[in-house]
Amino acid sequence: MQPLNHVLDHELVLRDKLAQLVDALVAHGWFVGENFVDAGLCQALYVELMTLAEHDALNAAGIGRGKQHSLRRDIRGDAIHWLDRKTLAQRQYLTAMGTLQRELNHALYLGLFEFEAHFAHYPPGAFYKKHVDSFQGRANRVVSTVLYLNPDWPMDGGGEMALFDADQPKCEVARILPRAGTFACFFSESVPHEVLPTRLPRASIAGWFRRNASLGGLIDPAR
Numbered sequence: 001m002q003p004l005n006h007v008l009d010h011e012l013v014l015r016d017k018l019a020q021l022v023d024a025l026v027a028h029g030w031f032v033g034e035n036f037v038d039a040g041l042c043q044a045l046y047v048e049l050m051t052l053a054e055h056d057a058l059n060a061a062g063i064g065r066g067k068q069h070s071l072r073r074d075i076r077g078d079a080i081h082w083l084d085r086k087t088l089a090q091r092q093y094l095t096a097m098g099t100l101q102r103e104l105n106h107a108l109y110l111g112l113f114e115f116e117a118h119f120a121h122y123p124p125g126a127f128y129k130k131h132v133d134s135f136q137g138r139a140n141r142v143v144s145t146v147l148y149l150n151p152d153w154p155m156d157g158g159g160e161m162a163l164f165d166a167d168q169p170k171c172e173v174a175r176i177l178p179r180a181g182t183f184a185c186f187f188s189e190s191v192p193h194e195v196l197p198t199r200l201p202r203a204s205i206a207g208w209f210r211r212n213a214s215l216g217g218l219i220d221p222a223r
């Protein structure tokens, strides 16, 4: 059995991390934390994604949802695999996101009811042009998340995520190196962001907390 103070330490570290995340979301609309997710878990997720990539088990990512879905390599060049809870590492990550969902609902009354996420692999040269993850009036994606998985990332590796100010979308406010353990989240509707062209294979998990949005009797398509 773990000594009680050890368990309490962990609990306090988690509380502190979640409080920092919530404060940043409220103040700026976005949060970035380095070493935010356990290194062993990131390593397991990285191995899983790279194995999927080696076995051609990823699908070219598109834009738009439902009938509007289309492939646009001029807009985004990643290949994806939706998390399906089949491995322990995925279940551990989804459990952590469940904790974050409860905290966001508790602190910000966001009414989040679901989390969807996919692995993403950007081969050298790939990028994702500036966009927002959810359009006003169709706000079923409320909070976007990204966990980076590459064990090392050189300063000249490219592939950073640039975040832009919600009120001044031309104004870049952060540039994030995609290093394992770094976790970013932001409001899906208001924070424009972009993946700069990568020079190395780039591994991540993009995820979204959703609210149910059925439109005029139409059930919103899941993806």
Ligand SMILES: O=C(O)CCC(=O)C(=O)O
Binding pocket: 120, 128, 133, 146, 160, 161, 193, 194, 195, 204, 206
């Ligand atoms: O991988 C990233 O840094 C961001 C990915 C992204 O913007 C998306 O998948 O919508």
Ligand SMILES: [Fe+2]
Binding pocket: 131, 132, 133, 144, 193
């Ligand atoms: Fe995005």
